[in-house]
Amino acid sequence: MTDIPRRAVSRTAKLASLPLGFAGRTVLGFGKRVTGMATDVISAEIQERTAEQLFSVLGQLKGGAMKLGQALSVFEAALPDALAEPYREALTKLQEAAPPLPAATVHKVLAEQLGSDWRTLFREFDDVPAAAASIGQVHKAVWKVPRKRTGVPVAVKIQYPGAGDALIADLTQLSRLAGLFKVIQPGLDVKPLVTELRARVVEELDYELEAASQRAFAAAYAGDEEILVPQVLAAAPRVLVTEWVEGTPLSKIIGSGTVAQRDRAGALMATLHFSAPERAGLLHADPHPGNYRLLPDDRLAVIDFGAVARLPQGLPEPVGRITRLALAGRADEVLKGLQGEGFVRPNADIDAQAVLDYVRPMLEPLAVDEFRFTRAWLRExxxxxASPRSPAYTLGRQLNLPPSYLMIHRVTLGSIGVLCQLEAKAHYRAILERWLPGFADPTD
Incomplete structure (x- = not known):
């Protein structure tokens, strides 16, 4: 048994050690703390201990645990500080360097994927990894370029041997914790979300598929003044070579960045989110701070294209149209639009004004020319x-999330979570008017 499978067994054992009722208690604890009702059912002490136990387990894991943690990153900004801090610590642990592969193993993978003469492709190759991810590690190197002495600094992403099996095993175990999602959206059917996450993770194991997505993004944003996508220089099923990018990770900007850096990063994240479907026919579907760098020239560099949503027709026009109608207070048309897209079931007896009252607060960032996302706003x-005392809770349980919108919904929630962590202020309405089909007023 190699080192990687042994670590996979260890991860699975740790996940399996969680009590059978753990997920239910955790959801109860999170829900009550978020809604301010902890004393009604469960003591704060028990609740905090339960949360800390969960985060402690996640903090020891990589693979599927990191993927789940990234998908749930919106929680970090939505939770009260008493619970948010353990979550931040767990995510930090998940994103820190894993025990690196031995150099001999790295060389073996490179030989298998790039050929036995792989060293001739590089001027330099650092055997010590520069970073670690959920399914692989990244090495810094210098790629040889014909008739160029200096070469090109590159990032060489190498997939852990056995990572695929370990990742699927992790997600199978972690699916027991899927009830956590209901804290954010009580009416959400979680099973399709877990299925979708697993499907995307399987795609991430194919670095050639990732290379194709990254090339599409790079072509769409070539020469752009706001967004930088590194070029792909070589790709194999388990090795990916791309241009090296120097910049400040958004995780550092969240922790200690200036107001100007936060605002700039937020504006560019929103621009990428809404422009990519039109420009590249793709949506970058892994919006966590580790995948973005703010460059010295104030551009946003985007890395890791393993998870994307394919939207060849761009973002759905009804999203923009219904949003515009909601901001205009046209309740009947909003309800009709939501019914047409499957968000409201055909036989549901729902009042149009109640639906408008449900969605309108979510759209506050678009009701004004400039808006600052904050943790407080997201917690509210x-x-x-999520509060059973809120009319929105009851109505939310009657709504539906169509499968075709599942990925867009998840990525948007994750992006909002990062914007709230950044506490970024920007002209979000103007960004949507430019890039979201149906949002701009057709009479203008």
Whole structure:
């Protein structure tokens, strides 16, 4: 048994050690703390201990645990500080360097994927990894370029041997914790979300598929003044070579960045999110801070294209149209639009004004020319949607999330979570008017 499978067994054992009722207790604890009702059912002490136990387990894991942690990153900004801090610590551990592969193993993978003469492709190759991810590690190197002495600095992403099996095993175990999602959206059917996450993770194991996505993004943003996508220089099923990018990770900007850096990063994240479907026919579907760098020239560099949503027709026009109608207070048309897209079931007896009252607070960032996302704003929204005492809670349980919108919904929630962590202020309405089909007023 190699080192990697042995670590996979260890991860699975740790996940399996969680009590059978753990997920239910955790959801109860999170829900009550978020909605301010902890004393009604469970003591704060028990609740905090339960949360800390969960985060302690996640903090020891990589693979599927990191993927779940990234997908749930919106929680970090939505939770009260008492619970958010353990979550931040767990995510930090998940994103820190894993025990690196031995150099001999790295060389073996490179030989298998790039050929036995792989060393001739590089001027330099650092055997010590520069970073570690959920399914692989990244090495810094210098790629040879004909008739160029200096070469090109590159990032060489190498997939752990056996990572695929370990990742699927992790997600199978972690699916027991899927009830956590209901804290953010009580009406969400979690099973399709877990299925979708697993499908995307399987795609991430194919570095040639990732290379194709990255090349499409790079072509769409070539020469762009706001967004930089590194070029792909070589790709194999388990090795990916791309241009090296120097910049400040958003995780550092969240922790200690200036207001100007936060605002700039937020504006560019929103621009990428809404422009990519039109420009590249793709949506970058892994919006966590580790995948973005703010460059010295104020551009946003985007890395890791393993998870994308394919939207060849761009973002759905009804999203923009219904949003515009909601901001205009046209309740009947909003309800009709939501019914047409499957968000409201055909036989549901729902009042149009109640639906408008449900969605309108979520759209506050678009009701003004400039808006600052904050953790407080997200906590308030989470409480409104998750508290059984709130009318929004009851209505939310009657709504539906169509499968075709599942990925867009998840990525948008994750992006909002990062914007709230950044506490970024920007002209979000103007960004949507430019890039979201149906959002701009057709009479203008």
């Amino acid at each position: 929204e989470a409480a409104r949607l």
